[in-house]
Amino acid sequence: MFDNFVIPDFLPAAPEIFLATMAMAILMIDLFIKDSRRTVTFVLAQATLVACAAIQVFTSTGEITYTFSNMFVDDMMADLLKLFVYMTMVIVLFYSRAYLFERPNMNKGEYYVLALFATLGMLVMISANNFVTVYVGLELLSLSLYAMVAMNRDSLASTEAAMKYFVLGALASGMLLYGMSMIYGATGTLEITELAEALYNGENNRTVLVFGLVFLVSGLAFKLGVVPFHMWIPDVYHGAPTPVTLLIGSAPKLAAFALVMRLLVSGLITLAQDWQQMLIILSVLSMAVGNLAAIAQTNLKRMLAYSAISHMGFMLLGIVTGVVSGDARYALNAYSSAMFYVIAYVLMTTCGFGVILMMSKAGFEADNLDDYKGLNKRSPWFAGVMLIVMFSMAGVPPFIGFFAKFSVLQAVVASGQIWLAIVAVVFSLIGAFYYLRVVKLMYFDAPQDDSVIVAPNHIRILLSANGLAVAALGLAPQVIMSLCAYALLRSL
Amino acid sequence: MSNYPLLSLAIWVPIVAGGIVLLTGGDRNAPLARMLALIGAVLGFLVTIPLWTGFDVTHGGMQFVELHGWIPRFNINYHLGVDGISMLFVLLNAFITIIVVAAGWEVIQNKVAQYMAAFLIMSGLMNGIFSSLDGILFYVFFEASLIPLYLIIGVWGGANRVYAAFKFFLYTLFGSLLFLVAQMYLFFQSGGSFSILDWHKLPIELGPQIWIFLAFLIAFAVKVPMWPVHTWLPDAHVEAPTGGSIVLAAIGLKLGAYGFLRFSLPIVPDAAQELAGLVIALSLIAVVYIGFVALVQADMKKLVAYSSIAHMGFVTLGFFMFSPLAIEGALVQMISHGFVSGAMFFCIGVMYDRVHSRQIADYGGVVNTMPKFAALFMLFSMANAGLPATSGFVGEFMVILAAVKFNFWVAFLAATSLILGAAYSLWMYKRVIFGDVANKHVEELSDVNGREFLILAVLALCTLWMGLHPQPFTDVMHASVNDLLRHVAVSKIQ
Numbered sequence: 001m002f003d004n005f006v007i008p009d010f011l012p013a014a015p016e017i018f019l020a021t022m023a024m025a026i027l028m029i030d031l032f033i034k035d036s037r038r039t040v041t042f043v044l045a046q047a048t049l050v051a052c053a054a055i056q057v058f059t060s061t062g063e064i065t066y067t068f069s070n071m072f073v074d075d076m077m078a079d080l081l082k083l084f085v086y087m088t089m090v091i092v093l094f095y096s097r098a099y100l101f102e103r104p105n106m107n108k109g110e111y112y113v114l115a116l117f118a119t120l121g122m123l124v125m126i127s128a129n130n131f132v133t134v135y136v137g138l139e140l141l142s143l144s145l146y147a148m149v150a151m152n153r154d155s156l157a158s159t160e161a162a163m164k165y166f167v168l169g170a171l172a173s174g175m176l177l178y179g180m181s182m183i184y185g186a187t188g189t190l191e192i193t194e195l196a197e198a199l200y201n202g203e204n205n206r207t208v209l210v211f212g213l214v215f216l217v218s219g220l221a222f223k224l225g226v227v228p229f230h231m232w233i234p235d236v237y238h239g240a241p242t243p244v245t246l247l248i249g250s251a252p253k254l255a256a257f258a259l260v261m262r263l264l265v266s267g268l269i270t271l272a273q274d275w276q277q278m279l280i281i282l283s284v285l286s287m288a289v290g291n292l293a294a295i296a297q298t299n300l301k302r303m304l305a306y307s308a309i310s311h312m313g314f315m316l317l318g319i320v321t322g323v324v325s326g327d328a329r330y331a332l333n334a335y336s337s338a339m340f341y342v343i344a345y346v347l348m349t350t351c352g353f354g355v356i357l358m359m360s361k362a363g364f365e366a367d368n369l370d371d372y373k374g375l376n377k378r379s380p381w382f383a384g385v386m387l388i389v390m391f392s393m394a395g396v397p398p399f400i401g402f403f404a405k406f407s408v409l410q411a412v413v414a415s416g417q418i419w420l421a422i423v424a425v426v427f428s429l430i431g432a433f434y435y436l437r438v439v440k441l442m443y444f445d446a447p448q449d450d451s452v453i454v455a456p457n458h459i460r461i462l463l464s465a466n467g468l469a470v471a472a473l474g475l476a477p478q479v480i481m482s483l484c485a486y487a488l489l490r491s492l
Numbered sequence: 493m494s495n496y497p498l499l500s501l502a503i504w505v506p507i508v509a510g511g512i513v514l515l516t517g518g519d520r521n522a523p524l525a526r527m528l529a530l531i532g533a534v535l536g537f538l539v540t541i542p543l544w545t546g547f548d549v550t551h552g553g554m555q556f557v558e559l560h561g562w563i564p565r566f567n568i569n570y571h572l573g574v575d576g577i578s579m580l581f582v583l584l585n586a587f588i589t590i591i592v593v594a595a596g597w598e599v600i601q602n603k604v605a606q607y608m609a610a611f612l613i614m615s616g617l618m619n620g621i622f623s624s625l626d627g628i629l630f631y632v633f634f635e636a637s638l639i640p641l642y643l644i645i646g647v648w649g650g651a652n653r654v655y656a657a658f659k660f661f662l663y664t665l666f667g668s669l670l671f672l673v674a675q676m677y678l679f680f681q682s683g684g685s686f687s688i689l690d691w692h693k694l695p696i697e698l699g700p701q702i703w704i705f706l707a708f709l710i711a712f713a714v715k716v717p718m719w720p721v722h723t724w725l726p727d728a729h730v731e732a733p734t735g736g737s738i739v740l741a742a743i744g745l746k747l748g749a750y751g752f753l754r755f756s757l758p759i760v761p762d763a764a765q766e767l768a769g770l771v772i773a774l775s776l777i778a779v780v781y782i783g784f785v786a787l788v789q790a791d792m793k794k795l796v797a798y799s800s801i802a803h804m805g806f807v808t809l810g811f812f813m814f815s816p817l818a819i820e821g822a823l824v825q826m827i828s829h830g831f832v833s834g835a836m837f838f839c840i841g842v843m844y845d846r847v848h849s850r851q852i853a854d855y856g857g858v859v860n861t862m863p864k865f866a867a868l869f870m871l872f873s874m875a876n877a878g879l880p881a882t883s884g885f886v887g888e889f890m891v892i893l894a895a896v897k898f899n900f901w902v903a904f905l906a907a908t909s910l911i912l913g914a915a916y917s918l919w920m921y922k923r924v925i926f927g928d929v930a931n932k933h934v935e936e937l938s939d940v941n942g943r944e945f946l947i948l949a950v951l952a953l954c955t956l957w958m959g960l961h962p963q964p965f966t967d968v969m970h971a972s973v974n975d976l977l978r979h980v981a982v983s984k985i986q
Contacts, residue, residue, distance in 0.1 A: 376603075376606075391639060396639065409673065410566065410676045410679065413679075413680060414680055421673050422670070422673060432661070432665055433662060436642070436658060436662075439642075439646075440654055444647055444653065444654055477563060478563045481565045481566075485565065
């Protein structure tokens with residue numbers, strides 16, 4: 001019965017395997033570590049991530065490689081996204097450390113281990129070539145995050161947020177599964193590459209397919225957090241401890257982008273006409289609701305949650321302009337612009353939450369907008385960093401956020417949908433208002449308390465580097481832009 | 493000399509100087525920050541002088557060109573160059589920066605380093621706007637220059653500064669975002685080029701031309717500002733600190749007008765001809781209606797702000813009559829307005845620093861306590877009214893002369909500006925300066941100190957120089973304006 005058992009090629013999945021092993025090892029090791037020496041766990045987790053990145057670089061062939069019976073794919077897009085995931089996670093853990101250290105009830109090994117498992121989930125999502133792999137990766141990520149949101153178990157808000165996240169997330173997973181099963185029913189395959197061929201060649205039951213597609217897109221929309229499936233985002237961002245918010249708001253967006261690419265572009269590109277229409281509606285609604293609702297917020301984390309909704313809506317614009325009336329000439333341009341947008345967004349959002357984390361002290365979360373009053377008096381340097389992030393998010397040059405918006409907008413204009421570009425631009429203008437308000441609080445208002453901001457040096461340095469990267473990559477966006485284009489060229 | 497990257501120096505010297513000034517940190521080091529800022533501003537001006545001395549006035553095309561790849565993926569280049577239209581603005585900008593740094597010398601005591609740095613960085617960015625030959629590079633400078641001015645108004649401004657800063661930023665951003673979409677359209681029409689010079693040659697049908705023109709119009713009309721999108725300007729001027737008002741009036745307003753010449757006219761000439769009537773009508777409304785509005789202002793800064801709008805109406809009027817005389821007149825008017833409005837705002841600043849009021853009603857009889865100041869203020873008020881022998885006269889006269897040829901009624905309405913300008917400028921002057929000493933504050937006024945006198949004297953010399961001998965200025969423009977008009981005369985519709 002084991003006659004045709006072939007040992008799969010483990011190499012393409014080497015970083016995942018290493019990460020899984022290490023995560024479990026760290027979980028065990030942590031049992032023997034006292035709370036006061038939690039730094040060991042931190043260092044181990046960071047070392048694991050760095051090692052993963054190294055393995056990723058050394059095992060990358062640049063070719064499209066399938067393994068585990070085509071369940072798992074490794075290509076340039078995956079490599080690039082994964083490297084950004086590692087990088088983001090390293091930054092996230094650095095930013096989180098001081099916060100956790102000041103709050104002993106949260107400074108447990110579980111934070112680091114769950115973060116590693118969440119990373120593993122993202123990696124699997126990025127490399128999935130089968131509906132089952134997609135689902136496994138997604139659930140691994142989600143389950144880790146559900147637990148992390150509830151890390152601060154004495155906090156009512158956190159628990160409520162976790163509950164909401166769990167219930168809605170489960171519902172979304174159910175929808176996604178339902179959509180997948182419909183598509184399986186219509187085509188008879190779970191494998192994404194086979195699915196694309198089956199759709200291209202075969203006569204399929206279109207009704208069932210589109211029916212499945214609707215559920216699939218709804219499930220994706222939940223995970224991306226776009227309107228009208230966005231309800232969980234503000235509550236979870238607000239309720240979760242800030243390091244967890246930082247985690248949820250950053251790296252998983254990269255994985256969600258990969259998910260959209262794998263499912264919709266690699267798998268269902270023949271149905272592009274159908275899903276593009278759905279995504280256009282989701283995108284425009286997200287930009288509208290995200291930007292308008294953000295104006296009314298008094299809590300910075302909540303504001304950034306709505307900002308995330310609008311940014312994801314903007315990113316979707318890049319995805320919806322890939323195929324225009326059957327013409328896929330601009331597809332590469334469009335998808336790589338969306339990819340660049342996500343990477344730029346992740347870079348900005350880590351920096352934004354990094355400032356929140358730096359400002360917070362034990363018993364003080366620094367998440368109200370008013371906490372930022374007069375920051376320029378208290379710490380001109382970090383007010384400057386936050387200023388860069390805010391203007392970048394608003395899409396004002398010369399920061400990277402402008403080029404992210406630029407690349408997506410040019411893809412939209414290239415596809416001939418100028419009205420869509422104008423809609424996007426008008427909502428960006430509305431969005432600029434609330435980013436400007438943060439700058440106003442920091443620069444125009446007097447501080448509420450004059451206490452000096454204390455933060456460990458490594459956080460100061462990393463945060464400065466992050467902020468300068470947002471500015472410097474705006475002056476030289478070419479590198480990441482062409483990396484994205486090249487990776488997608490080699491992967492599609 | 494042209495082997496040196498002069499334009500890059502003009503852009504980056506002030507920006508780097510601004511960065512260095514920022515590093516001086518808190519107000520403990522304020523004297524050092526001021527000194528460094530002055531050195532940076534003077535250096536920034538010195539590097540622009542070779543642009544004038546090395547300029548070939550017989551050549552209408554771009555000079556001092558620098559071209560380097562920037563974002564090859566979208567064919568965006570670091571492409572700089574100036575012609576007779578833009579060169580003078582680079583110099584004017586660098587010159588005004590020195591004035592502004594000097595103007596804020598004693599007045600600004602709070603966050604000095606940030607104040608000086610904001611002006612230096614803005615100066616560099618504005619030089620970038622005037623010398624960009626790449627659409628996206630232009631846009632990056634155009635937008636980035638909003639950030640320092642937003643902070644200047646918001647941090648060092650008056651009581652209602654937050655409202656003014658937001659209004660300023662959002663208004664301008666709205667205009668420029670549509671401009672960005674139009675640029676992307678041109679990018680794809682031209683087969684993947686963001687070069688402004690390529691766009692000049694690009695044939696476009698009339699329909700798209702009209703849309704592009706309207707997108708440009710919104711962007712530049714907000715910036716100029718033209719009636720009816722001018723309402724942000726009086727707010728911004730009133731709330732901004734003196735230095736902010738000077739830069740905004742002297743340089744900020746020129747950006748929009750410059751955009752018309754660099755983008756609207758040459759890229760979509762047919763639409764420009766088609767819609768010239770619209771722009772001329774809006775300009776005349778600005779000249780006449782805003783002139784009357786200026787007349788009734790009780791706040792001096794508001795009055796000068798409205799008079800700026802009226803003067804800029806003259807500029808846009810000149811552009812859209814498509815004659816060399818009119819365009820050159822408009823350009824002379826722009827430069828003259830840079831000196832005169834800058835000086836006017838500085839004069840108001842001088843009085844405000846002493847009395848802390850901008851209301852005309854709070855003054856009267858200032859001549860009794862500040863005779864030197866009153867004399868200089870007189871000169872600038874006259875220039876603002878367009879008195880012959882001052883720079884204000886030359887530009888207006890050229891535009892009116894061209895307008896007479898163009899259409900009598902246009903000329904008639906434009907000429908009312910001379911009367912209205914005299915009315916609001918001189919009436920304000922009379923109420924503020926002449927008469928008996930109005931109150932205790934005026935009685936306690938001290939005349940201008942050495943620093944203030946020097947600034948005003950330099951500006952006065954510029955005003956008179958341009959008024960008496962404008963030829964060096966028009967010589968520089970001549971070839972480029974002729975080239976532009978020859979280009980505009982050829983239809984792009986195929």
